[in-house]
Amino acid sequence: MAIESIENRFAPILAKREAESLYRRRPLVTSPQTAEMQINGLQVINFSSNDYLGLANHPALKHSCETIQDLSYGSGAAHLVTGHHLEHHLLEDELADWLGCERALLFSTGYMANLAIQQTLMQKGDWILADKLNHASLVDGARYSEADLKRYPHLDMTALEKRLQKAQQENRQCLIVTDGVFSMDGDCAPLQTIQALAKTYQAWLFLDDAHGFGPLGEQGKGTLAHFNLTPDENTIIMGTLGKAFGASGAFVAGSEVLIETLIQMARPYIYTTAMPPINARVARTALKQVQQADAEREQLRRNIQQFQTGATQLGLTLWPSDSAIQPIMLGSSEQAVLWSDFLKKQGLWVTAIRPPTVPKNTARLRVTLSAAHTDAHIKKLLHALARCQDDFPSSNT
Numbered sequence: 001m002a003i004e005s006i007e008n009r010f011a012p013i014l015a016k017r018e019a020e021s022l023y024r025r026r027p028l029v030t031s032p033q034t035a036e037m038q039i040n041g042l043q044v045i046n047f048s049s050n051d052y053l054g055l056a057n058h059p060a061l062k063h064s065c066e067t068i069q070d071l072s073y074g075s076g077a078a079h080l081v082t083g084h085h086l087e088h089h090l091l092e093d094e095l096a097d098w099l100g101c102e103r104a105l106l107f108s109t110g111y112m113a114n115l116a117i118q119q120t121l122m123q124k125g126d127w128i129l130a131d132k133l134n135h136a137s138l139v140d141g142a143r144y145s146e147a148d149l150k151r152y153p154h155l156d157m158t159a160l161e162k163r164l165q166k167a168q169q170e171n172r173q174c175l176i177v178t179d180g181v182f183s184m185d186g187d188c189a190p191l192q193t194i195q196a197l198a199k200t201y202q203a204w205l206f207l208d209d210a211h212g213f214g215p216l217g218e219q220g221k222g223t224l225a226h227f228n229l230t231p232d233e234n235t236i237i238m239g240t241l242g243k244a245f246g247a248s249g250a251f252v253a254g255s256e257v258l259i260e261t262l263i264q265m266a267r268p269y270i271y272t273t274a275m276p277p278i279n280a281r282v283a284r285t286a287l288k289q290v291q292q293a294d295a296e297r298e299q300l301r302r303n304i305q306q307f308q309t310g311a312t313q314l315g316l317t318l319w320p321s322d323s324a325i326q327p328i329m330l331g332s333s334e335q336a337v338l339w340s341d342f343l344k345k346q347g348l349w350v351t352a353i354r355p356p357t358v359p360k361n362t363a364r365l366r367v368t369l370s371a372a373h374t375d376a377h378i379k380k381l382l383h384a385l386a387r388c389q390d391d392f393p394s395s396n397t
């Protein structure tokens with residue numbers, strides 16, 4: 001029996017992380033979340049948040065918060081006990097209407113929704129076919145289910161089809177799981193092909209559109225709408241309320257049977273307290289804003305183009321992405337941290353993303369753009385990136 005203190009076991013692990021430039025720290029925010037904010041006592045332009053439409057600090061959302069007088073703050077219980085408030089219910093109805101699905105179901109976080117879906121729907125002997133670069137919460141969700149997880153190379157539709165063929169021969173139910181917009185890479189899943197493959201092989205499709213809802217599609221209806229597709233009866237959609245919606249929480253949308261199954265059986269739904277009703281009310285306001293945000297989506301698109309054009313002129317290695325997520329590939333974690341630290345000193349907050357969040361040797365700066373950024377913000381970023389290239393040349397750029 002090994003007996004050791006927590007310190008004995010973990011202090012060397014922490015020291016090793018520090019030595020490898022992999023130590024993580026939580027930046028301390030002391031202002032509202034918006035394009036110009038205060039982090040770690042510095043006044044910075046934030047290029048790291050997922051607040052793509054600038055809703056987190058929007059007056060309409062803040063005004064909704066002030067209408068709390070007819071509500072309690074806490075929901076007091078889980079949805080199946082006494083926590084399911086009319087505000088939750090209305091938000092679910094409005095989300096389902098917006099997406100053209102029969103039903104929607106709220107979750108406290110997207111992480112929990114992703115645990116719930118795979119654990120509940122997939123049984124022993126089934127296969128989960130997942131893109132290799134899916135979000136960590138999808139990977140964890142697959143691990144919690146009894147099905148076998150089979151990962152296909154990023155966006156590789158030939159590899160996906162091969163696995164579907166094999167599953168068909170073995171008579172196995174498959175769930176294809178993919179990000180709509182990949183969270184660390186910014187590229188989109190080829191949903192036309194994926195949806196067609198799912199139909200052909202009678203697989204189910206689980207789409208995590210955390211980064212598609214809001215910025216993409218008409219009325220912000222996400223990556224499916226962006227490709228002029230609509231969900232069918234075997235499509236399961238997950239979206240979060242904490243990114244472009246500027247609130248907190250998540251939802252799953254799909255068929256009546258899907259949602260009732262989750263309510264009956266999904267442990268991460270059943271055994272947790274409902275989100276505060278005021279958060280649902282704020283999210284209802286956010287949904288209206290998202291639907292109407294054509295001007296913000298247009299501004300975001302211009303900001304993305306301005307950044308892409310400028311970064312390409314500098315000769316930076318960008319990942320092939322047209323979304324608000326624009327990674328600058330640097331390779332080594334040391335390099336990513338050097339650049340990120342330099343940018344901070346220039347008043348620019350750009351997070352270095354390192355393994356294990358991304359594969360080895362693919363450390364990067366994850367630049368995210370928002371409709372709230374101005375032309376001057378982006379120029380300042382490009383100018384500072386040019387200085388990074390001079391001061392810390394990287395084999396990658």
Ligand SMILES: *Cc1c(COP(=O)(O)O)cnc(C)c1O
Nearest residue numbers: 109110111135137183210240249
């Ligand atoms: C952020 C994110 C989640 C988790 O959502 P939370 O509500 O933050 O827990 C899930 N999937 C993807 C792709 C995400 O980016």
